[in-house]
Amino acid sequence: MPSKEEVFEKVRDALVDALGVEDDEVTPEATLVGDLGAESIDFLDIVFRLEKGFDIKIPRGELFPEDILTSTEYVADGKINAEGLEELKKRMPFADLSKFEENPVVQEFATSLTVQDMCNYVESKV
Amino acid sequence: MRWFWIDRFTEMVSGQKATAIKTVSLSEEHLHDHFLGIPTMPNSLILEGMAQTAGMLVSEYNDFRERVILAKVPKLIYHNRAVPGDTLIYRATLEAIEESGARATVTSHVGDCLQAEAEILFAHIDRETAHRPLFRSSDFGDLLRSLQLFNVGQKADGSKLTFPEHIE
Numbered sequence: 001m002p003s004k005e006e007v008f009e010k011v012r013d014a015l016v017d018a019l020g021v022e023d024d025e026v027t028p029e030a031t032l033v034g035d036l037g038a039e040s041i042d043f044l045d046i047v048f049r050l051e052k053g054f055d056i057k058i059p060r061g062e063l064f065p066e067d068i069l070t071s072t073e074y075v076a077d078g079k080i081n082a083e084g085l086e087e088l089k090k091r092m093p094f095a096d097l098s099k100f101e102e103n104p105v106v107q108e109f110a111t112s113l114t115v116q117d118m119c120n121y122v123e124s125k126v
Numbered sequence: 127m128r129w130f131w132i133d134r135f136t137e138m139v140s141g142q143k144a145t146a147i148k149t150v151s152l153s154e155e156h157l158h159d160h161f162l163g164i165p166t167m168p169n170s171l172i173l174e175g176m177a178q179t180a181g182m183l184v185s186e187y188n189d190f191r192e193r194v195i196l197a198k199v200p201k202l203i204y205h206n207r208a209v210p211g212d213t214l215i216y217r218a219t220l221e222a223i224e225e226s227g228a229r230a231t232v233t234s235h236v237g238d239c240l241q242a243e244a245e246i247l248f249a250h251i252d253r254e255t256a257h258r259p260l261f262r263s264s265d266f267g268d269l270l271r272s273l274q275l276f277n278v279g280q281k282a283d284g285s286k287l288t289f290p291e292h293i294e
Contacts (some may be wrong), residue, residue, distance in 0.1 A: 018200060041197045045247050046221045048229045060225050072229075 002054075004109075004119070011119050014049035017087055019044055028116035036115075056125045063121055064113070065091045069106050080104040094120035129248060130272070131175035132216065135182070137227070138279040140287060144183040144218045148175045152210035167208035169242070172234055173199065176244050180218035181232035182275060184248045187223055189290050190270075194258050197249035204242045212236045226250055264294040 002010070019036050034037040038046070040081040047058050052062060061067050065088060068074050074084025085104060089097060095117040137145035150157070150167045157165040177196045185194045208214055218232040227249040234242040261269070270276065270293065279287030 020200075041247065041249060044227045044249065045198060045200055045229070048247075051222065 004123065006126070007054075007122050008115075010053045011050070011115065011122060014046055014053055015115065015118075018045040018049055026115055028114065028119065030115050031111055032113050032115070032118070038110075049124055050118075050122060050126045054126050055121055056122070058125070062091070063118070064110075069109055075106055078111075080106060092117075092121075093094050094124055098126075127223075129174075130269075131171050132178050132179075132273065133270075134274040136215075138183065138186065138275055138287065140189050140279070140281045141173060141223070142220060142282060143268075144179055146175070146179040146216045146218075147183075148199040148214040149208050150208055150212045150214065150215065155289060156212075157210060164222075165210050167203050167212070167214075172204070172208060172214065172242055173244060176216050176218070176232040176234060176242070179216040180232050180246050181218075182273070183218050183220050183230065183246060184223065184228040186275075186279070186287070187220065187228070188250075190266070190293060193251040194228075194248050195251060195260075196246065198247040200247065202242070203244070206236070206241050207238065208236065208241055212241075214241065247255050252263055263292075267293045268286065 008028070012023065015021065015026050015032075015036060016023055019038055019042060021036050025036060029068055030036055032042075032046075043064055047063060050056065051058055068087050068091065069080070071084070074080055074087060080088065085101060087099070095113060097112070100112040132146040133258065134146050135144060135146045137143065145176060152165060156166075156168060156171065160166045160168050177199075179290060181194055181196065213236065215235045216232060217235070217291055218230050220230050222229045230246050230248070232244045232246060233240060267289075270289070275286055276289050
């Protein structure tokens with residue numbers, strides 16, 4: 001099993017290649033969208049690179065649960081409701097959603113995902 | 127003008143790899159507009175040819191039922207110019223494919239010389255939000271026939287690829 005440092009290094013390499021950012025920009029606290037400029041298609045690129053780099057399978061919606069974010073059951077007026085937040089926490093135990101919870105606007109969700117969240121996710125898979 | 131940047135397929139193994147060729151001719155208009163007096167195949171059109179080779183490989187995987195579009199080119203390196211008389215050989219390898227898209231690596235060679243190399247990401251456009259097909263079925267069928275894809279196409283087990291019944 002790879003160490004936390006090894007996971008971080010491989011995740012960083014994947015993000016550098018997928019997003020064209022510099023090594024030192026990829027810090028654990030950096031947000032993928034806000035700080036590193038990831039766009040929606042980049043997530044597919046990142047998923048492919050993580051799958052190859054760690055020899056894992058990442059099912060669609062596991063790293064980025066778009067089905068919850070677009071569900072009428074969980075979203076009203078552009079915000080995730082309490083049930084939706086619970087579901088997100090259940091599906092994404094690797095992510096720190098505390099900041100997002102303060103103002104759970106769907107559009108802000110992608111901007112809250114950090115490099116550390118991604119490392120936590122990978123650690124749960126390897 | 128037709129947006130065909132490959133001439134024909136010479137190999138297609140379903141879900142694995144495809145090879146197509148593009149012969150560069152001095153009579154092509156666009157060669158003369160790029161650098162005055164130095165006829166050169168524009169690199170952007172070489173990328174398009176590489177993407178068409180890989181795109182067909184991706185599209186064939188799902189029997190041409192998905193709407194496949196070029197989404198991103200994470201890596202692209204040109205090593206040499208392509209000039210009239212060259213035959214560019216585009217070799218695409220399907221690295222990964224899933225519900226929402228695919229990733230391919232592609233090289234362009236002139237003879238044994240590596241001319242360009244790329245990584246290309248394709249997206250499958252969401253069927254629920256898509257309101258019309260990318261091509262008319264008969265046009266797409268003509269394209270597949272023109273590219274001679276089914277003359278060389280094989281399934282992964284080596285058996286012959288057959289022309290899809292749902293395409294005219």
